[in-house]
Amino acid sequence: MSEKSTPAQRQARGPRVQAAVLAAARQELAESGFAALTVDNVARRAGVHKTTVYRRWKDRETLVTDALTEHLADRIPIPDTGAFESDLRALARAMVRSVSSIDEQGVTAALYSDAGRLPEIAAVRQGLFADRFRRATPLVTRAVERGxxxxxxxxxxxLKSLIAPVYLRLLVLSEPLDDALAEHAADLTLAAARAGLFRPA
Known part of the structure; x- marks a missing residue:
């Protein structure tokens, strides 16, 4: 008869289980798309029971949103170099590297190819970008405070200005992404920001 786990053991397992489930959700999304993603398949891939997943996430939309926001927070950290221009360039380069990586392309394709027929995917994308804007707010706030x-x-x-050229090339033009694109997006956004074009009318 196996011994029951102690509260300390269960607490230690918590972050590992959560990380495994979120990684499994990203893999399922990249391989099968949002339409075919199920909590059962995510749980199976993560090696946990589906009730473990439902204890933390109420549905697949919140699961996928958390999986992607956590992933992007790691892949595209918000820089703090001490100057807005270098912050912006670092952020643009990190964004381009992230969305152009092989493992990221499957996730991006799933998020946008399913968009036309699955209205719930819009909520996932909106939550994802809202989180990115929230995380990036201190970058702009610091720049305003420094004058x-x-x-x-x-x-x-x-941030929308910075992102737009990248997603235009990625999703519309199907052209390669590189550091030159990151620098171009940063240059455009920097010039517009300094000119006061991002102040609401």
């Missing part, structure tokens, strides 16, 4: 950007600069508008 590098005009008062009232909207972080979300600024």
């Amino acid at each position: 590098e950007l005009p008062e009232g600069t909207d972080p979300a508008l600024l």
